[in-house]
Amino acid sequence: MGLQAVPLLSPCGVFPIIHWEDGEISTVDDSELPVLLPELKDYKPGDGGQSPLANATEWLQVTDKNGRKGIRETNTMPQWAGSCWYYLRYIDACNGDAFVAKELEKYWMPVDLYVGGAEHAVLHLLYSRFWHKVLFDLGLVSTDEPFQKLFNQGMILAFAYEDAAGSKVPTDEVEEKNGKFFKKGTDIELTQIVAKMSKSLKNVVNPDDVVQKYGADSLRLYEMFMDPLDAVKPWQTKGIEGMNGMRPFGQASLSPPPQLNA
Numbered sequence: 001m002g003l004q005a006v007p008l009l010s011p012c013g014v015f016p017i018i019h020w021e022d023g024e025i026s027t028v029d030d031s032e033l034p035v036l037l038p039e040l041k042d043y044k045p046g047d048g049g050q051s052p053l054a055n056a057t058e059w060l061q062v063t064d065k066n067g068r069k070g071i072r073e074t075n076t077m078p079q080w081a082g083s084c085w086y087y088l089r090y091i092d093a094c095n096g097d098a099f100v101a102k103e104l105e106k107y108w109m110p111v112d113l114y115v116g117g118a119e120h121a122v123l124h125l126l127y128s129r130f131w132h133k134v135l136f137d138l139g140l141v142s143t144d145e146p147f148q149k150l151f152n153q154g155m156i157l158a159f160a161y162e163d164a165a166g167s168k169v170p171t172d173e174v175e176e177k178n179g180k181f182f183k184k185g186t187d188i189e190l191t192q193i194v195a196k197m198s199k200s201l202k203n204v205v206n207p208d209d210v211v212q213k214y215g216a217d218s219l220r221l222y223e224m225f226m227d228p229l230d231a232v233k234p235w236q237t238k239g240i241e242g243m244n245g246m247r248p249f250g251q252a253s254l255s256p257p258p259q260l261n262a
Helices: 086-092 102-108 118-122 124-137 207-214 216-224 237-244 247-254
Strands: 017-020 025-027 061-063 069-072 156-162 174-177 180-183 189-196
Touching (some): 086 102, 118 124, 216 237
Antiparallel strands (some): 017 069, 061 069, 156 189, 174 180
16 A cells, blocks of 8 residues: 555565654655565564564664664554455556556445455454545545445355364265264264364365366356355255256257258
8 A cells, every 4th residue: 555656565564664863754765665574583572572673683774875874664564454455456456656546446436345254344344444434534535435335145054073072074084874974994983063164173165176076067056056145054065966967958058959951
């Protein structure tokens, strides 16, 4: 993000700011951008709880052409900073002079519809709105609110499996025998539960695997028939098998009609 041609953050989250010994605070010259992080061997905080960058004295201390001494800003911004204004940068991603051209921002903003989980309302969107309102107060954007409407999609549930000790077992390591579930190659019986897809539960379905086995069209059809977008719904791989059986009908309907001889 930037004002005019000077970015407020370098790609690594460093503020390109210098504090001079006479009290002046300035941005670095354009020719010195982007400001890159130094190599550090010690990541312990500096004296007084300062950033570890305060220990990189060679990088920290600067001198201008007149001999005036200064130190670089050592505070950094977390990656959340970038995720708070990406929708503005997408409008004009190749602009090297400003974070977005005023005419493009005025044409495209605000966002008509934001589709995201319910947690977005109290996390990402909260911070994103805060940043946007600051930009609005500074006269850098034309809208007071960045998003006109929020739609919460439903959560996709999936089967997960755990042993008697409560340890989760990845779904690809589970086999069914006579209506019961076991860890493959063992007699360890597992309990089947229904929960949201998550890495911790080891029940995430990789779309690439589904496409490779059944094809992208079958996956798209299954998703279309999974209930309304805002509904909580279970994932059933067997349902894709049914959709996969419909592919010949779709291919037949798209094929040119046979030529009939008079």
